[in-house]
Amino acid sequence: MPTGADNAVSGAAPTTSTVPPAVQLRDMTAADLPAAHALSRQAQWPHRLKDWDFLLAAGIGIVAERDGEIVGTTLAWLYGEDCASLGMVIVAADCRGGGVGRRLMNAMLARLEGRTVQLNATEVGLPLYKQLGFASTGGIHQHQGTPSSVPIVSLRAGERVRPMGKGDLAAIVDLDRKATGLERRDLLARVLKAGKGVVLDRGGEAAGFTIFRRFGMGFAIGPAVAPDAQGAKALISHWLGSNAGMFSRIDIPYESGLGAWLGDLGLPEVGRVTTMVRGPAPSRDTSAATFAILSQALG
Numbered sequence: 001m002p003t004g005a006d007n008a009v010s011g012a013a014p015t016t017s018t019v020p021p022a023v024q025l026r027d028m029t030a031a032d033l034p035a036a037h038a039l040s041r042q043a044q045w046p047h048r049l050k051d052w053d054f055l056l057a058a059g060i061g062i063v064a065e066r067d068g069e070i071v072g073t074t075l076a077w078l079y080g081e082d083c084a085s086l087g088m089v090i091v092a093a094d095c096r097g098g099g100v101g102r103r104l105m106n107a108m109l110a111r112l113e114g115r116t117v118q119l120n121a122t123e124v125g126l127p128l129y130k131q132l133g134f135a136s137t138g139g140i141h142q143h144q145g146t147p148s149s150v151p152i153v154s155l156r157a158g159e160r161v162r163p164m165g166k167g168d169l170a171a172i173v174d175l176d177r178k179a180t181g182l183e184r185r186d187l188l189a190r191v192l193k194a195g196k197g198v199v200l201d202r203g204g205e206a207a208g209f210t211i212f213r214r215f216g217m218g219f220a221i222g223p224a225v226a227p228d229a230q231g232a233k234a235l236i237s238h239w240l241g242s243n244a245g246m247f248s249r250i251d252i253p254y255e256s257g258l259g260a261w262l263g264d265l266g267l268p269e270v271g272r273v274t275t276m277v278r279g280p281a282p283s284r285d286t287s288a289a290t291f292a293i294l295s296q297a298l299g
C-alpha cells in the first residue's frame, strides 16, 4: 500500500495520510511577527504586534513551522560577550507535549553557546528549563492596574527626580550594569527611543533611573534602578503620578519590597514567574539595585 508521500511524488491523487506534517525550525524574520503575535495572544500574553517588532529587532528569533504554519517561537537577546536573556517561548496549544518546546530551546541554546543565559519561567515552562540545566535564582512579581492618585514620595536633601537627556545614556548603562551585571547599552538605547526616562539626581550625579514606555494593554515602567527603596519609589511614583488613570504594569524582583506599596497605589500583584540562570551568574555591584526589571523576556 503506497504512503501519501509516495503518491505525491508519483503525482497520483493524494490519499488521506495519517502521518502528521513534520515540524521544522528556522530563523524568525519580520514576516513571521503576525503569526508569532497570534501565538502570544492565544497564550493570553498582552504583547502588541509592536512589542514583538521591538523584541525581534533587538534580538534573534527561531520559529517552529508545521506545514507552513508557525507553531512555536523563541527569542534571545545578547548582552555583551558573555550573557544573554531568552524569552517568548511559546508553542501552539494543539502542538504542546510533543517535544517542540524542547527543540526550540535546544536550538536557541546552541546559538547562545558559551554565554550565561537568563530567563523568567512560567510555571508550565519550569520543568523543561530545569531539565536543560537552568537553576532558580529568584522570583518576579507582576503588578498592574490603574492608579487614581499617587502621593508624592519625599526625597533626601540634594536629591531630585529630573527628565533623562541624551547625555545620560552612559551613566544609565553604568547603573544598569551595576544592578544586573549585564552590558545592555544597545538595548537601553532602543528602549529610550521608544519611551521616556527620569533620573534620580543626587548632588549632580545620576544615582538611579527608570523608563516608561507603551507596552501591551497600556504602559510599562522598567527598568527601575536605584540605590535604595526610597529612591526607587520616587522614580516610579513620578510616572504613576503623571499618568494617573492609565493602565500601567511593573514587574518587580520579590526582594525589592515594593509589592505592598504598589498594591496600595492600585497596582496589585497579578502573577509570578521564576528567574532562572544557566551558567555563572553575572556579578553585580551593591551600589545600585534593580527595583523593576525591563520586562519578563528581556530581564
Ligand SMILES: CC(C)(COP(=O)(O)OP(=O)(O)OC[C@H]1O[C@@H](n2cnc3c(N)ncnc32)[C@H](O)[C@@H]1OP(=O)(O)O)[C@@H](O)C(=O)NCCC(=O)NCCS
Pocket (backbone or CB within 6 Å): 043, 088, 089, 090, 091, 092, 095, 096, 097, 098, 099, 100, 101, 102, 103, 120, 121, 122, 123, 124, 125, 127, 128, 131
Ligand atoms: C512551556 C511550553 C513552551 C512547552 O512546550 P512543549 O512543546 O509543550 O514542550 P515539550 O513537549 O518539548 O516538553 C518539554 C518538557 O516540558 C514538560 N511538559 C510539557 N508539557 C507538560 C505538561 N502538560 N505538564 C507538565 N509538564 C509538561 C515536560 O517536562 C517535558 O519534558 P518530557 O516530555 O521529557 O517530560 C508550552 O507549554 C507553552 O507554550 N506554554 C504556554 C506559554 C508559556 O508559558 N511558555 C513558557 C514561557 S517561560
